[in-house]
Amino acid sequence: MRPLIAPSVLASDFANLQSEVEMLNNSQADWLHIDIMDGRFVPNISFGFPVLEAIKRYAQKPLDVHLMIVEPEQYIERFREAGADTISVHVEASTHLHRTLQQIKATGAKAGIAVNPHTSVHLLEDVIADADLVCLMSVNPGFGGQKFIENTYRKIEALKNLIIQRNSQALIEIDGGVNQHNAPLLLEKGADVLVAGSFVFSADDPAQTIADLKSSK
Numbered sequence: 546m547r548p549l550i551a552p553s554v555l556a557s558d559f560a561n562l563q564s565e566v567e568m569l570n571n572s573q574a575d576w577l578h579i580d581i582m583d584g585r586f587v588p589n590i591s592f593g594f595p596v597l598e599a600i601k602r603y604a605q606k607p608l609d610v611h612l613m614i615v616e617p618e619q620y621i622e623r624f625r626e627a628g629a630d631t632i633s634v635h636v637e638a639s640t641h642l643h644r645t646l647q648q649i650k651a652t653g654a655k656a657g658i659a660v661n662p663h664t665s666v667h668l669l670e671d672v673i674a675d676a677d678l679v680c681l682m683s684v685n686p687g688f689g690g691q692k693f694i695e696n697t698y699r700k701i702e703a704l705k706n707l708i709i710q711r712n713s714q715a716l717i718e719i720d721g722g723v724n725q726h727n728a729p730l731l732l733e734k735g736a737d738v739l740v741a742g743s744f745v746f747s748a749d750d751p752a753q754t755i756a757d758l759k760s761s762k
């Protein structure tokens with residue numbers, strides 16, 4: 546099956562956000578990946594509700610919102626109101642992850658779990674059946690343009706096994722350092738969704754780069 550492609554808006558030109566979103570509307574992108582950083586969970590601050598609402602005004606595709614924030618449960622409803630279609634919270638930031646996944650679903654959004662590179666996917670054993678998506682970080686979160694961490698391939702295999710064992714419907718999303726070179730092996734190992742920021746937005750032709758990723762095999 547062809548992968549879902551979710552370009553990361555973090556790497557776009559914020560001074561021309563409307564035209565960047567329109568480019569994505571006219572491309573083969575499936576979702577828009579939106580990174581929310583609070584300067585506490587990660588050592589960087591990106592943007593918040595007003596920018597998400599602005600993106601939503603122009604986006605014709607689902608918004609896949611990745612919360613890199615502490616106490617994400619405090620803001621779930623507001624992110625949904627601002628336009629999120631999928632909301633992913635970090636397992637490392639969620640004391641009551643099962644409850645938070647139900648809270649996300651109660652808003653009508655899809656519920657995702659994001660996992661840092663150092664965190665074992667086995668921690669998800671008892672919640673994987675409640676997740677619609679697992680976002681495996683293939684860089685340490687906080688910044689675009691970092692080098693892909695090779696151990697991610699092994700984690701995809703372990704996660705895929707867990708999903709099968711627990712009869713979960715969760716999609717596996719890979720986020721960080723994704724490019725045309727590592728995409729084929731990521732898909733072979735079991736990835737369903739590829740997030741790509743700098744690889745897409747630094748290309749001469751971002752829409753063509755998205756199309757190339759979409760036809761990776």
Ligand SMILES: O=C(CO)[C@H](O)[C@H](O)COP(=O)(O)O
Nearest residue numbers: 686687689690721722742743
């Ligand atoms: O979550 C993120 C950073 O925390 C970004 O989505 C991710 O890094 C994608 O950017 P790039 O493709 O440039 O690595």
